[in-house]
Amino acid sequence: MISSYSDLIQASHSQQEPQRLLFVFCRAELPDEASPEERAAFERGEGGALTPVICVDKTPEEAPDFGALQEESRATGQSWDVVFVAAMSGRGGTPPSTDEAQQPLTMMVESIRLGHISNYLPLDSYGNAVSLG
Template sequence: MISHYSDLIKAAEIEHEPQRLLFVFCRAELPDDASAEETAAFESGEGGALTPVICVDKTPQEVPEFSLLAEESRSTGQAWDVVFVAAMSGREGTPPSSDEARQPMTMMVESIRLGHISNYLPLDKSGNAVSLG
């Protein structure tokens, strides 16, 4: 079971084929049509809508530690609350390229916008797996 980013990297490294990781950083926001109850929950740190603000693909070797990924995200100037991660397997010993990741990344962003997040690993700002829902 993956409970931290380091577990994800270890799992990716033992896969038969090389991996490319897809990251979608999201900010929790209060929807415009939120009720008073939803507003109160959001203000206490719960609920809200997840809005994708940054997406990037990397090999596990490019970001072996969560601190590297977090630092790169900070350099964009975009605040975020949770990052969703998915993995793509390569073929015949070659990891997928960034070009090959473009369409799956687009689909991932759209899924998250629609609230379909069960296929992705959510991590907090410290790289810990979190439960959403």
């Protein structure tokens, strides 16, 4: 079971084929049409909608620790609350290229926008797996 970013990196290195990791950083926001109850829950840190603000792909070697990923995301000026991660397997000992990752990354962003997040690993801003629901 993966409970942190470091677990994810270890798992990626144990795969038969090299991996490329897809990251979608999201900010929790309250929709304009939220009810008073939803607003109160959001103030307590519950509910809201996850809006993708940054997406990027990396090999595990390009992002070996969560601190480096945090620093890179901070450099964009975008704040975020949760990052969703997915992995793509390479072929013949070669990881997928950034070009090959673009369509799956775009589909991942759209899935998250629609609320379909069950296929992705959600991590908090410290790199710990979180349960959303």
